Amino acid sequence: MSSDTALVAAINQLRQERNAVILAHYYQEPEIQDIADFIGDSLELSRKAANTDADVIVFCGVHFMAETAKILSPEKTVVLPDIDAGCSLADDCPADEFASFRERHPDHLVVSYINCTAAVKAQSDLICTSSNAVDLVKQLPEQQPVLFAPDRNLGRWVERQSGRELTLWPGRCFVHETFSEEALLKLKLEYPEAEVIAHPECQENLLDLADFIGSTSKLLVHSETSASNTFIVLTEPGILHQMKQRVPEKTLLDVPGLDGCSCNACPYMRMNSLKKLRDCLETLSPQITMEESIRSKAEAPIRRMLAMSK
Numbered sequence: 001m002s003s004d005t006a007l008v009a010a011i012n013q014l015r016q017e018r019n020a021v022i023l024a025h026y027y028q029e030p031e032i033q034d035i036a037d038f039i040g041d042s043l044e045l046s047r048k049a050a051n052t053d054a055d056v057i058v059f060c061g062v063h064f065m066a067e068t069a070k071i072l073s074p075e076k077t078v079v080l081p082d083i084d085a086g087c088s089l090a091d092d093c094p095a096d097e098f099a100s101f102r103e104r105h106p107d108h109l110v111v112s113y114i115n116c117t118a119a120v121k122a123q124s125d126l127i128c129t130s131s132n133a134v135d136l137v138k139q140l141p142e143q144q145p146v147l148f149a150p151d152r153n154l155g156r157w158v159e160r161q162s163g164r165e166l167t168l169w170p171g172r173c174f175v176h177e178t179f180s181e182e183a184l185l186k187l188k189l190e191y192p193e194a195e196v197i198a199h200p201e202c203q204e205n206l207l208d209l210a211d212f213i214g215s216t217s218k219l220l221v222h223s224e225t226s227a228s229n230t231f232i233v234l235t236e237p238g239i240l241h242q243m244k245q246r247v248p249e250k251t252l253l254d255v256p257g258l259d260g261c262s263c264n265a266c267p268y269m270r271m272n273s274l275k276k277l278r279d280c281l282e283t284l285s286p287q288i289t290m291e292e293s294i295r296s297k298a299e300a301p302i303r304r305m306l307a308m309s310k
């Protein structure tokens with residue numbers, strides 16, 4: 001038996017014994033996506049975490065995602081295979097600095113992208129994801145000033161789509177800011193028939209070259225529904241695993257980072273492994289924990305998002 005086969009067998013047995021559900025984001029390693037009970041974007045994963053009847057949630061994603069699951073299901077045990085699987089966007093928005101920023105804008109409503117810590121969510125009025133940000137901002141009263149954090153690229157895109165002016169926190173995802181415009185232009189010349197599909201965390205100069213922009217799930221659906229047979233995909237390449245299965249007949253091209261590096265893979269997402277997944281099911285650690293005062297404050301804006309999302 002290969003080591004992966006043995007790990008898969010152990011995970012399947014432990015999943016049953018623990019009454020656990022394995023949730024995975026599209027940027028996880030293919031072997032983790034293959035063993036998950038559910039794969040999705042941030043919005044879909046938070047809905048699953050809120051509604052599961054499992055006793056244990058194994059979150060194969062990054063820390064803020066597992067934290068969101070714990071906020072929504074505090075009575076469940078939530079484990080993350082590697083507790084150091086963080087996020088550059090969440091790191092870019094320390095809670096104390098964010099508090100000072102809010103104090104400088106007391107009349108603003110605070111909309112925070114789900115890629116932030118529980119302590120930042122606890123200071124927010126409304127949470128959004130890349131899949132519902134435009135729709136949610138459009139639902140806010142027109143005269144209401146809005147502060148948007150922490151992703152400046154998503155924020156600018158929401159401004160353009162909604163026609164609303166937002167006060168932006170200057171955070172960024174270092175993975176999505178790594179794509180090379182030169183490499184993209186070369187690919188477009190080589191494949192003039194290709195459609196460029198991009199995640200809104202990419203920089204504006206790249207989004208300007210995109211034919212379709214959306215969350216990971218929306219990019220997947222678009223690859224299926226578009227008449228195009230070739231796609232240049234501007235997001236973390238983990239998504240190609242599902243895309244290849246959904247549209248095996250289509251050509252999918254990923255874009256290298258600046259200087260041709262392959263730094264378009266999210267190092268945090270890739271910290272989880274089958275072995276760490278087995279270990280966390282066995283030991284029920286590392287667990288996500290937080291103070292109840294933070295959790296309850298962070299829950300309200302997430303519930304508001306879930307209620308306002310179609």
Ligand code: 13P
Pocket residue numbers: 040041042043115129130131173199201214215216217
């Ligand atoms: P999605 O919600 O689109 O899956 O994005 C999550 C993320 O971390 C993108 O970098």
Ligand code: SF4
Pocket residue numbers: 062086087088089090115173174175176201236266267268269
């Ligand atoms: Fe965070 Fe970027 Fe990784 Fe997404 S891709 S988890 S935003 S560092």
